[in-house]
Amino acid sequence: MPLAFSATVTDFWGLTGASPGPSDSYRVVVGPGLRSDLLLTLLDVVDGPLVATVSPATAERLGVADGEAVGRDALRARIAEAGLELNGADLVSYLPQEAQRAVTALPPAPGTRVLTAADAPEFARFSADAPEDDLDEAYVELDHWVALGTFVDDRLVAVASMYPWRESTVADIGVITLPEYRGRGLGRRLVQALAAEALARGHEPQYRHQTGNAASAALARAAGFARFGEWDVVTA
Structure with missing residues (x-):
């Protein structure tokens, strides 16, 4: 995250204190408070961290745990193998x-x-x-x-x-x-x-x-x- 975005942005996405450099692995966050219609969200920050936020049921389905690091390709493969379909990325x-x-x-x-x-x-x-x-x-x-x-x-x-x-x-x-x-x-x-x-x-x-x-x-x-x-x- 080389650009100086406000703390509101980093706090909203749960990135305060996160490593600023790019990563090839998603940090898994098991979020019991995730909106009821969301099973999983993926955030790929430009030149920054990757964060996967999943519901407890989805974490079990994918075989991932809170705080675990899972490679980008490996996590997306697990998502596909579990029969889950990503909606299609938005640029934010x-x-x-x-x-x-x-x-x-x-x-x-x-x-x-x-x-x-x-x-x-x-x-x-x-x-x-x-x-x-x-x-x-x-x-x-x-x-x-x-x-x-x-x-x-x-x-x-x-x-x-x-x-x-x-x-x-x-x-x-x-x-x-x-x-x-x-x-x-x-x-x-x-x-x-x-x-x-x-x-x-x-x-x-x-x-x-x-x-x-x-x-x-x-x-x-x-x-x-x-x-x-x-x-x-x-x-x-």
Whole structure:
């Protein structure tokens, strides 16, 4: 973990005090408090540790114990042999501390404001115009904790929303810009504005997307986010 991510990030992922260097083995954490629909999670930190968090029943199924180190390939082989299927990794990114200071110093994003229930008709029109795949992956909702929208000529053309992720002080951000308005920097400024709002509320902004989404990865970088790691799960 060479970048200076905040303590909120390392604490959330249980990495405080962990070895900062890369590893070829997962550290197994048997978590009885794991969310009921999660059997297993894998976290591969960029240039950092690997952590596998499993339920007690899954630990028994895989033949692993709390605190044990299991090679990357060996653990994934055990997962497959047990008939468990990984969901497909998300890339998880955060703002390094220097980037946090930069986004909080930015002026208000042009044409951007908080969306409320009164904007439901505009949001419905926006959703009807947005690609279905974007709606599925980005998970942008008007009734989330905070939703911001950017208007061009009185039309809602980009929306970003966030919510506390997994009941924590991490705020998960989703963003959609209508295809014909992309390439203007609207999504970047919208994400930065929402990240600044998260920080003002004492939350850590998190940008998460599927590994194959190159456009979303480019937007995260442009907004100042740095890749923290890959996160994959097995669900019940």
